[in-house]
Amino acid sequence: MFIKYLWLFLCLITFNGFTFQNIDSLENRLSSAKGKDRVDILNKIYIGYVQESPTKALSYSKDALDLASVINYPKGRAAALNNIGIVYKNQGVYDKALDYYIESIRISAELEDRMLLASTMNNIGTVYSLKETYDKALIYFIESYETFEKLGRRKQIIGALNNIGNAYSDMGEKKKAMEYYNKSIALAEETGDLLNFDPINNLGNIYFHEGDYPQALNYYEKSKEIAEASNDFRGRAYAMANIGSAYLELNDYDRAESHFNQAIQIATDLKENPILKQIYLGLSTIAFNKKKYKEAYEARLLYDKVKDYVYNEESSRKLARLEMAFEFQQKEKELEILKRTKEITDLKLENNRIVILLGIMGTIILVAIGFILFKLKRAKIA
Template identity: 55%
Template sequence: MKKGLLILLMVFLALKSDAFQNLDSLENALKTAEGKNRVDVLNKLYIVYNRLNPTKALEQSILALELANEISYPNGRAAALNNIGVIYKNQGVYDEALEYYIESLRISTEINDKKAQASTLNNIGTVYSLKKVFDKALIYFIESYDLFKSIGANGSLIDAINNIGNAYMEMGREDLALDYYSEAMALSSKKDVQIDGTSNSLNNVGNVYFYRGDYANALIYYQRALAMEESSGNVLGEAYSKSNLGATYIETKDYKKAQINLDSALTVASDMG
């Protein structure tokens, strides 16, 4: 029987968060943005707030969706729908998340936005993984992988590879999962690949060692993942890593360290809803 730890499923946001340097620049841009540009800024604000304040993130996405509908901007509408789906997925409202994802996929397919299609296909796969329908999740993850690969989106491809590995991990195919995680880490080490999700591969490799009962190696990978999340300021990612560290410390009977990490993860999860 599997012990309790978190498999981190990567979801894809509609736009890259590095389009603007920080929250202040986005807020300033919003003051003068109009039309399609305003929709895009609202969707980018969602990305920032999704890590800090999910309630505020949902507000930005709803505003983006309403304006995109008003001005008939399908790209912005698909993005906002996808982002709302991510929020509902994070809240555990899986059926509602699927409704938003499916409508987003319909629009992105209609306008032939392959990157948006791939992102939403992946997100649908995450919902099926969370619903424990892993064979169906794999179908969506692999289709997402193929699309990302066809357009050369290596950063997103890495996260898609991690998710395929996660699905195999949940199905008890640890060796196959490790092959995918290793592929993800190898790709992320390339100089021309700019991503902030290398920690996901580290967490996932840690999961393999955890399930095998090799807690010393699991701790090494979880600690490396936590260090990367802390350096990037990804508070939610820190919570995932600390939860996994806590679960591992329980197995090694280091209850003091387990309590510290789990309390910290719980605080973040509660604050972020």
């Protein structure tokens, strides 16, 4: 019913002087690049494809990983491992994502690259959160937070604190969750990062479920202000719907109805059915309490309709994710087969070239021997 914000450190590994250059430019550079420079370019090209073409992103990352292994370039190898892990995570292939992240952690620890180490630990925590293994997620989020704190990386600390709060919330430990949300908010206010990040909504949800509706309202109002300042229409719709729900619990039906009605148009335009579900249920309850039974019935019908949409959307998403993961693994197998086929073809061509060269050399040697024997024979006759 209520949105929860989770910070995901995508860990798009960067290098000194990196900018998001045009993919064509990078690919042009790739044609002549060698060694470490080639690995770095491959890892950068991955960034351009990771969302739109995960199969291409995976191919470039695996090429980077292979080359980095051959030339013994551990930093490039760790970056490629992270990139591959991100692709698998995005496609829902969580176990493979974990395999690559864990190998990246091992290398990062050897390199004493604490920034990379902390980011990767957070990513592992994210995978465990997606797998709903919250106790393991918490372990990695805490490790990530402690490392970011030692590095003094405040923006990352804010996100890590929020993620720890989410893990505790999912585990049912609301007081611990509130503690970390408050720490995250305090640091975000201190650094001016609230426009980029909203742990405030998460804390509002905790107060709401604890029955402290005035406090929940306080945080939802702040969340709304942040969404408006950053032109986040979806966040604004959620905040107003949450405000409406809080006023409803306080029996302030007029204010609740006003906020629900403000949220309807935005949620409809954005096709945000989970928000509409919350709104129509609230409006139905308000109309019933005001003894407007026809309006209550009509709103309830809309709620039931949207509820079915939400259920179907969630089922479709789960099915699509499973299909995507399967198709992605099939494409990966096809790419691997094509790669191996090319390697075999190249090997055969190389073997044929060697056979031809040996044949030519053999012929030359035989001719030379024949010539020498001929000269010796003539010398004897003479």
